[in-house]
Amino acid sequence: MTKSPLGPRKILQPDGCGARSSMFGATVSSEQPNSTAIRTAGVSRHYTMGESVIRAVDGVSLEVRSGEFVALLGSSGSGKSTLLNLIAGLDRPSAGAIYAHGRDLAQMSPLELAKHRSRTVGMVFQSFNLLPRMSLAENVELPLRLAEVDRRERPGRVREALERVRLSARMDHRPSELSGGEQQRAAIARALVNRPTILLADEPTGNLDSHTGEEILNLIAEINGSLGMTVVMVTHERPLAERYAQRQIFLADGKLVGGNGEP
């Protein structure tokens, strides 16, 4: 699975930060096989709609090891996207705890949570979510702006990220000038550019034909393999999950189905 049909890869350079440098070596997972990237403890997310309470996520406890590629599966409305948003720090749990590298997101201040979204996780969406009026390079630069990365360092980082997804030739194009697959690759480059340790993908193939979808998953698997990035992917396509993910977690009505919350 980690063997990519796409030839030799350039490996992103370690940035000197201890915890992170391990993530960029090719042999990360074998170095620290037991370190936990994400752990949830009885996490719940409830919405109140008028009189009734909707339990989108209901007491989920799971653990994802560093460098693991996990698929979150479930029918629509099962709570898998809500769970992903909670891990991403876009949403806050109603109860329970979510640990990313040991730090509880539920206890973080809004500013710390923004930092978590900026530095620790990278997100990829079903509908790509590129800003239509910016070029690819500008879209990819956006997380660097938000993370206040030095301006002189940015062009190199943007180029590096776009090279990794094989789009460096099209960096001045606007998203609308690209195919769906290319747009999703650009979105992946944007998710990688800040060198996060966790990649969260919400139905990344949902808007793509099956061939392009496979291409994207190959790319994600390659990133998982070569960079040792932890990947959590939400999907409802079980065959794809079986082919690419190391482990599948099933959700129904906001609860885990079967005891596969532990690695």
Added chain:
Amino acid sequence: MKFVDLTELASRNLREAMLRNILTTLGIGVGVASLVAMLSLGVGLQELLSGRLERTGLFDTVYVASRRAFGDVGRPRKAQAAAEPIRPLDEAARTEIAGLANVVEVYPEIRFPAELRYEDAPRMMTVAGLPESARQREVFDGIKGAFFTSASADETILQIEFARDLEQEPLSLLGKELVLRYAERQPLAAPAGASATPPDAEGGANWGFSVVPREVKLRIVGIVETEPGSGFGGFGRSRVFIPLQLAQRLSSVQFGDLRQAMRTTAPEYISLSVRVSSAGQVPAVQEQIKKLGFQTFSLHDAAKSLRLAFAVLDSFLGAFGSLALAVASLGIVNTLVMAILERRREIGILKALGASDRDVKQLFFAEAGVMGLLGGVLGVGLGWAIGRAINFGINVYLKRQELPPQTIWAVPWWLVVSAITFALLVSLVAGLYPASRAAKLDPVQALRYE
């Protein structure tokens, strides 16, 4: 997010909804323009009027008299006489006052009765000395002929009514000669056997004077419409003017000299006019002269109430101008609230990529700020142009009325700076609500929004 990135993204976002943002910015521009136009006219009018008043020479002059001048007519005041000796307004005092800071010149008021002969017809007139600085005064703007060629030339300027008395066609008098007959004061030497100083001399000796008739020929160089500086502290009522130094040289007997004739003190001035470098310095100079022991008068207080009137006028004009800016600021609120609705998804994406609430807030704030700044700059330019146009229109009207052109419009640098700052502040305040609303947007909801 860093400031550079913030402004970059903000101006980028502004370019995206070009038309709407241009219209909003124009709205602010028009608001600022109305403010600038109103205030520039107010300031210009003030400058015009205070400039004219300053040129009358009334507001930058302190009139000095001895404490005795009004005190000892009639019975002497007991208390004052006992308290401190009264300082005479003599040559020494004049030199001392001239040495004070911000004093441009000190000159005595010289007026004397004289007989003027033109074509052998004698007329009794009061002649007044004019200081060289009077040249700048407004009354001499419309002079026929010219001002004195020097401060001591044997020349005269006549008021037009008097000139008409002399000649039916007053302008034909220019260049002609007039004979001035006056009574000269000749100081007497000490009588034989007297001591060196007279008994009550305070400074210098004065053994009295004799009065001798004299004559001087004066060339008529100029004719003026109005009497320069009539009323208090001016040059008294007079229709014949000669250079001040000439008047001093003639040493004619003045109206107040009768009192001098009875005393043996050194000659004193009845009053001195002290010209100050600017009207604003008048109170300080006045205070210093008072400390020297003299009475002072100035029209500074009158000028103060004039300034007050203009301050009220300016704030009225400013309030009306600001009203337009307030309306324009509602345009900013509207534009930014619309932008939030339109850019919901974008805000969600930014948050997913790591933007904090503060980043989003600052982004909208920066957009409001950029619009305010551009609108402010635009408005100052526009207001400047409107002010000029109004000034031009008024001058066309003045020309039709055969009046001289005037500048009733001024845009001082403080007005430019404060108008732009004001526009920026108003825009930022207008951006407060939209910015906090955008920051509060739930990213999960925003990303779901199609």
